[in-house]
Amino acid sequence: xxxxxxxxxxxxxxxxxxxxxxxxxxxxxxxxxxxxxxxxxxxxxxxxxxxxxxxxxxxxxxxxxxxxxxxxxxxxxxxxxxxxxxxxxxxxxxxxxxxxxxxxxxxxxxxxxxxxxxxxxxxxxxxxxxxxxxxxxxxxxxxxxxxxxxxxxxxxxxxxxxxxxxxxxxxxxxxxxxxxxxxxxxxxxxxxxxxxxxxxxxxxxxxxxxxxxxxxxxxxxxxxxxxxxxxxxxxxxxxxxxxxxxxxxxxxxxxxxxxxxxxxxxxxxxxxxxxxxxxxxxxxxxxxxxxxxxxxxxxxxxxxxxxxxxxxxxxxxxxxxxxxxxxxxxxxxxxxxxxxxxxxxxxxxxxxxxxxxxxx
Amino acid sequence: xxxxxxxxxxxxxxxxxxxxxxxxxxxxxxxxxxxxxxxxxxxxxxxxxxxxxxxxxxxxxxxxxxxxxxxxxxxxxxxxxxxxxxxxxxxxxxxxxxxxxxxxxxxxxxxxxxxxxxxxxxxxxxxxxxxxxxxxxxxxxxxxxxxxxxxxxxxxxxxxxxxxxxx
Numbered sequence: 436x437x438x439x440x441x442x443x444x445x446x447x448x449x450x451x452x453x454x455x456x457x458x459x460x461x462x463x464x465x466x467x468x469x470x471x472x473x474x475x476x477x478x479x480x481x482x483x484x485x486x487x488x489x490x491x492x493x494x495x496x497x498x499x500x501x502x503x504x505x506x507x508x509x510x511x512x513x514x515x516x517x518x519x520x521x522x523x524x525x526x527x528x529x530x531x532x533x534x535x536x537x538x539x540x541x542x543x544x545x546x547x548x549x550x551x552x553x554x555x556x557x558x559x560x561x562x563x564x565x566x567x568x569x570x571x572x573x574x575x576x577x578x579x580x581x582x583x584x585x586x587x588x589x590x591x592x593x594x595x596x597x598x599x600x601x602x603x604x605x606x607x608x609x610x611x612x613x614x615x616x617x618x619x620x621x622x623x624x625x626x627x628x629x630x631x632x633x634x635x636x637x638x639x640x641x642x643x644x645x646x647x648x649x650x651x652x653x654x655x656x657x658x659x660x661x662x663x664x665x666x667x668x669x670x671x672x673x674x675x676x677x678x679x680x681x682x683x684x685x686x687x688x689x690x691x692x693x694x695x696x697x698x699x700x701x702x703x704x705x706x707x708x709x710x711x712x713x714x715x716x717x718x719x720x721x722x723x724x725x726x727x728x729x730x731x732x733x734x735x736x737x738x739x740x741x742x743x744x745x746x747x748x749x750x751x752x753x754x755x756x757x758x759x760x761x762x763x764x765x766x767x768x769x770x771x772x773x774x775x776x777x778x779x780x781x782x783x784x785x786x787x788x789x790x791x792x793x794x795x
Numbered sequence: 796x797x798x799x800x801x802x803x804x805x806x807x808x809x810x811x812x813x814x815x816x817x818x819x820x821x822x823x824x825x826x827x828x829x830x831x832x833x834x835x836x837x838x839x840x841x842x843x844x845x846x847x848x849x850x851x852x853x854x855x856x857x858x859x860x861x862x863x864x865x866x867x868x869x870x871x872x873x874x875x876x877x878x879x880x881x882x883x884x885x886x887x888x889x890x891x892x893x894x895x896x897x898x899x900x901x902x903x904x905x906x907x908x909x910x911x912x913x914x915x916x917x918x919x920x921x922x923x924x925x926x927x928x929x930x931x932x933x934x935x936x937x938x939x940x941x942x943x944x945x946x947x948x949x950x951x952x953x954x955x956x957x958x959x960x961x962x
Contacts, residue, residue: 487849494849494877558803565812572824579828585877593882594826617802626796 438466441776445474449553449780452790456783460776468771470764476794483754489515489724492751493587499756500792501582502542505535506734507756508587510741513668513732515589518724518745525670526714527591532669533707534577534586536700541570542735543651543693543700546787547622550690553780554631559621566618569611573604591717605708612701619694622687632687636770636782639684646766650737650759652786655692656684662733674706675699686785693787723747734759736787758792828876829895832911833867837891840865844880844892853880854915854932857939860946868915868936870929871899871907 438459445455453474459467479499487495496507509531516523548563571581578584578594586592596604622628638648643656653660657680663671664678679695681688724745732739737759744753763786771779814821823829831853845853852873855865876894884892900907906922919928 488846491847491849491879494875494879498875558799558806561806562802568812575824576826579824579826579878580876583875583877585879588882593878600825617798621799621802624796625799 437461443779443783445471449784451549451784452788454783454788454790456771456779458771458776458779463776465771465774465776465779468768470768472764472790473794475791479795480754480756484751488749489745489751490589490749492754493589494585496754496756497583497585497587499795500758500789502545502789503538503734503736503739503792504582505538505584505586506732506739508585509535509668510730510732510739510756511743511754512587512589514728514730514741514743515724516720517728517730518726518743519589519720519722521590521718521720523591524714524716524718525712527716527718528669529674529707529711530592530596530716531587532671532674533596533704534574534584534592535669536703536707537570537574537577538584539735540697540700540704541567541574542787543697544570546735546784547690547693549784549787550632550686550781551622551628553784554628556625556628559625559628562621563618566611566614569607573607576600576604588717590720591715593717595716596711601708601711605705608701608705608708612698612705615694615697615701619691619698622690622694629687631778631781632690632785633683633685635686635778636774636785637683637685638766638770642766642769643684646769647762648737648766649762650734651689651692651696652737652763652766654678654680655688657682660738662731662738666731668730668732671703674703674710676703686781689785723749724751736760736789736792737762756792756795758789758795760786760789760793764788764793823896823898825896827896827898828878829897830871830876830899830912831869831874831878831880832893832895832909833869833913834891834893834911835867837886837889838867839886839891841885843883843885847879847883849877849879850875851933854936856914856932856936857943860939860943863943867913868932869913870915871912872925873929874899 438461441458441460443456443458444450445453455471457469458465479495483492483495493508493511496511497504499507544563544567548560551559551563575581578586638656640657643653643658649660659678659680661678663676677699679692679699681692725747727744730741739759740757742755743751746752767786770782842855845855850873852870854868856868858864858866878894881887881892881894906916906919908917915932919925
């Protein structure tokens, strides 16, 4: 049979994000791929160096992406605080970690839910999103918004948590814990889910190192990489952080790494709520940013990289963002070749691509 | 597989997790970030809120150039409800700027009017004109600022001349 070209995206029922793949297939086996990116380019890096002062730039950078909005704010503000020589109180650091970990939980639950959906397991998808909603409600209670938290501010956090809220959130998290453990079990042991995910889109450790993949995708192949462990931008070692890795490197392993991270994040959130230090939530900073700084923070999708250059004026000279999806895309092209077309959707979504981050 | 099947069966019987929203109320949570309310009596016209507002939803228009009198204008449909203005306001503790914990109704057939929402929204009757009027206002506000700056500059020059003459 001859070659058939099948488009997948930029708008497709299985794709949550606008990215376009053109698959050349022979007997449903993919022989070549053409990728198109950049449908949601908004010129955020340009706006950051022309229209926004360093005081309100965090509000713009938060809106780079919905799912990892707090990561972008953290990348920027950790860099800015380094330039301003600000020392942050312990309580603010703990509250920052709380929101970051809750954000990671809801982002991972979304990714896993989408994989379950494209595999054809609607029921598991619904189950996952049901638990995700609970996490989002907690975040809304903490920050006042479901997606755009705007929780970070220069020198601390915007809102404090009171005793009543802490108690309520802890109760909700404790209720959620057995449910999420059950969900992990479903992902791990379910026969039908395994049929579509085991040994599909396999990335070996060598391949992962060669292409430089980051985040849960690298960790699913056994590469021990995590910005939380490698750089001490927040005191993660105090709250029981554990690096999660799997060895298989297929779609299922990626899902399970995310599930393990969700459980670890939940554990960390409970630890934070138990051991929240007393103190100020915000310190005043002086001066204007001058100098250069590189920041690496762990987004839900992997390592997020920020480069800031200030010249002592109100507006930055350069703001460069390298998002995790950008690092994870090159391997996709090689991964598709030789796979069935019907598995392509699960492979793309197991990467959890975030195009609004990538195109900015 | 069996476990998931049991779970699915339980879901058949259990209550729905979703709200039937238009028929059932969907209350805002505690500390919800809603519309910005303004109290003119307490305002000291420091312009800090205008300077920090990321989308530029707050504009002060100078009406009386000689006295430097300003009017507060707010566009709730441009606002991103981040609350930066409330944080920046030096008189927010007394209630000059505050963030309500209620949602803003969508821009429908009528424009929601409230004295606390500033001058701009109370002047508009037809919601279709909203965007055009806001664009006009932005230009007007910018012009009035420039005029005020020029006026101040000239006054300073006059004062200098007066001092020179008296000397």
